[in-house]
Structure formats: structure tokens, C-alpha cells
Amino acid sequence: GESVGLHLPTLSVQEGDNSIINCAYSNSASDYFIWYKQESGKGPQFIIDIRSNMDKRQGQRVTVLLNKTVKHLSLQIAATQPGDSAVYFCAENPYGNNRLAFGKGNQVVVIP
Amino acid sequence: DGGITQSPKYLFRKEGQNVTLSCEQNLNHDAMYWYRQDPGQGLRLIYYSQIVNDFQKGDIAEGYSVSREKKESFPLTVTSAQKNPTAFYLCASSPGTANEKLFFGSGTQLSVL
Numbered sequence: 646g647e648s649v650g651l652h653l654p655t656l657s658v659q660e661g662d663n664s665i666i667n668c669a670y671s672n673s674a675s676d677y678f679i680w681y682k683q684e685s686g687k688g689p690q691f692i693i694d695i696r697s698n699m700d701k702r703q704g705q706r707v708t709v710l711l712n713k714t715v716k717h718l719s720l721q722i723a724a725t726q727p728g729d730s731a732v733y734f735c736a737e738n739p740y741g742n743n744r745l746a747f748g749k750g751n752q753v754v755v756i757p
Numbered sequence: 758d759g760g761i762t763q764s765p766k767y768l769f770r771k772e773g774q775n776v777t778l779s780c781e782q783n784l785n786h787d788a789m790y791w792y793r794q795d796p797g798q799g800l801r802l803i804y805y806s807q808i809v810n811d812f813q814k815g816d817i818a819e820g821y822s823v824s825r826e827k828k829e830s831f832p833l834t835v836t837s838a839q840k841n842p843t844a845f846y847l848c849a850s851s852p853g854t855a856n857e858k859l860f861f862g863s864g865t866q867l868s869v870l
Contacts (some may be wrong), residue, residue: 677856679858681861686864686866688761688763688847688861688862688863688864689861690861691860734799743807743851743854743856743857743859744805745859747801
């Protein structure tokens with residue numbers, strides 16, 4: 646998708662379709678990963694997390710996939726709704742503690 | 758926003774002025790954090806505190822100061838030394854153990870007059 650406004654990578658998706666948001670993380674020592682959703686002017690909201698001893702975890706309408714071989718994380722949203730329009734951030738724990746490092750975010754725009 | 762309150766929602770700073778952003782949590786969390794968010798950027802860590810009366814610099818601490826006199830409070834002061842303070846500031850807290858999610862406040866938008 647095209648880059649808009651905040652120059653974030655943008656995914657435009659039709660309402661009802663599935664969305665896939667990708668994230669490449671930087672540190673092979675990271676063993677905990679989180680996805681957050683941020684609506685305009687608000688603080689990030691927790692969506693789902695996954696530990697490195699897993700490669701898949703499912704929540705309500707969301708699935709996180711972890712590929713440690715290529716250091717890649719993805720978030721799948723099923724049956725995307727207008728309320729899913731937001732910026733989505735992935736985060737990892739490269740320091741091995743509770744200090745997280747965040748990616749730059751992906752904008753999701755749901756087309757009614 | 759999950760028991761974390763940031764105030765004010767909007768704040769304006771004049772040249773050479775120090776301003777303080779408030780962050781209070783009632784989650785009984787040990788750890789608290791301050792992040793800065795600029796348009797098109799991810800969250801960058803300014804300061805964090807693992808326990809009362811202790812705090813550490815994050816990645817962009819220059820021009821900022823913090824205190825942690827109480828478990829529930831972690832105020833951030835943006836000093837006059839911070840030459841580009843316009844940004845969205847986010848406070849967060851967590852239980853303090855490794856591999857736990859952070860809970861965020863609703864943010865403070867700071868702008869320079």
C-alpha cells in the first residue's frame with residue numbers, strides 16, 4: 646500500500662477481509678514479542694504476545710506467528726472491521742528483561 | 758487506559774521553560790516508563806524505573822529528568838535543554854518482571870509556543 650500522512654507503511658484492506666501485518670525484529674536474543682494497536686491520539690493497547698518457545702498463538706480474531714529463523718513476526722486479523730483501523734506496533738525484548746524495543750509501526754486502513 | 762493516568766492531555770511550552778508531565782498508576786506495578794513518539798516513528802525510551810527511588814536512562818534521556826519518590830507516580834520534566842520537545846509522550850507501567858506487557862496511559866501532546 647501507499648505511504649500516507651505519517652509516512653508509515655500502510656495496509657489498505659476491505660472490510661471483512663483478513664489482514665496480515667509484518668514485522669522484522671532485530672535481535673536474535675529476544676525471547677518475548679508483543680503486538681500493540683494505537684488509535685489516533687491515544688495510548689497503545691495490548692493485542693497479543695508470544696514467547697520464543699512458541700511459533701503461533703491465537704487470540705480473539707487475531708493470530709501471531711513467530712519465525713525465529715528469519716527473525717520475523719506477523720499479526721493476522723480475521724474478518725477486519727472498521728474499528729481495526731489503527732497503527733500496529735510490534736515490540737521485542739532485546740535486553741532480556743522488561744525493557745521493550747518498538748518497531749516503527751504499520752498503518753492499517755479498513756475500507757467499508 | 759488500564760489504571761494509568763497522564764495529565765495534562767495537551768501542554769504548551771515557551772522558550773527556555775521547564776514543564777512537567779504527570780503520570781500516576783493504581784495497578785501496584787513496580788516498573789514505570791516514559792516514551793517519546795514522533796510522527797512516523799516508533800516509541801523511543803526516555804527513562805524507566807524498576808523500583809521506587811531508582812531510575813535509569815533510556816535511549817534519548819538528554820534534556821529530560823524524572824523522579825520516582827512514590828510507587829504510583831513517575832513525573833517527567835522536559836527541561837529547556839531539550840531543543841526539540843514537540844512530541845507525543847507516553848507513560849507506561851508493568852509488574853517489573855521480565856517478559857511482561859506494558860500498560861500505557863493516554864498520552865500528553867507537548868508543543869512549543
